[in-house]
Amino acid sequence: MPDSLGPRLKVGVVVPSTNTSAQPELDAMRPDGVTNHTGRMIIDDDSMVDQPGFEHVMHGIRESTHPAIRGVVSCDPGCVIIGVSPESYWEGTESHARVLGSMREAAGGRPVTMSPDALDAALAVLEARRIAVITPYPPVGDDPVSRFFTGSGYDLLGVQGLGAPSPLQISHVSETGLRDAVKEIDGADVEAIVQVGTNVAMARLAAAAEFWLGKPVVSNNVALYWHALRQNGITDRVRGFGSLLAEH
Known part of the structure; x- marks a missing residue:
């Protein structure tokens, strides 16, 4: 039997523990029959104003991302959104496929959506x-x-x-x-x-x-949620968040 509240799709979402914007925004975009399930990467609210500080934040994200993914996939979502940007860009385009592959592995082979x-x-x-x-x-x-x-x-x-x-x-x-x-x-x-x-x-x-x-x-x-929905067969047009989700 399908999930009673999310019969169309359950979306796993992982975000840093400092993030208070992604969860409410993604919930506001939810089509009927789709549910979001959020896990958190435990990081400190460290300074990012210089490179050592930014690197320390990045280290915290790298260390906590896979545990957060494993924590959310136990509810058996159909896909996982990685709701953090710096890890997606810090090592450059040449490393993205490797990073994405490691996220998919942690997600048990489920589809994974990252910002790039x-x-x-x-x-x-x-x-x-x-x-x-x-x-x-x-x-x-x-x-x-x-x-x-x-x-x-x-x-x-x-x-x-x-x-x-x-x-x-x-x-x-x-x-x-x-x-x-x-x-x-x-x-x-x-x-x-x-x-x-x-x-x-x-x-x-x-x-x-x-x-x-x-x-x-x-x-x-919006781009993350749109991509996750469309990649998993949810084509609902959701208005109020721009042309991407309303028209494509």
Whole structure:
């Protein structure tokens, strides 16, 4: 018999323990008959303002990701979303297949969605190659994100870091701050604006920004959830979070 509340799909989600944005945003996007089940990577709210500090945060994420995945798959989800961005970009495009493979192994072979694959698929359906990127990080975190997108063949026209000093502080960025970042990074040649960082609460703001700008604005959490749903046969159009989930 299928799960009584999630007969169509159970989605496992793993996020850092400091992340307070991904779980409520993904729950708000849930189609009927789909349930989300969140596990947490236990990390400290350490400073990210310099490279040693950022590396220490990354070490905590690496050490805790696989245990968090194993903790969530015991409820037998149909797929797993890895709701953390830095691990996806820090080692570059050449290491992504290896990282993704290790996540799938920890998930018992289940489909796994990570930010690079989700954003790449989203930009493909949106037919955008000339992009600008908003990150939550100080410059030490912006650099690997920039290298990843350029290494993936995108024409990166700008990067706007929000400068959050620690993982927890990422969730404190206001909608006003996000609005200002969108305005700052936009330009006539930009085909799409991409926001990375799963602790940035930008799902609804991105939808509003699309209305202002007349171009795609892709929230990291929306792209992750859209990709997981579509890869697992859920084609419902969900409105209120931008054109990606409403039209594709």
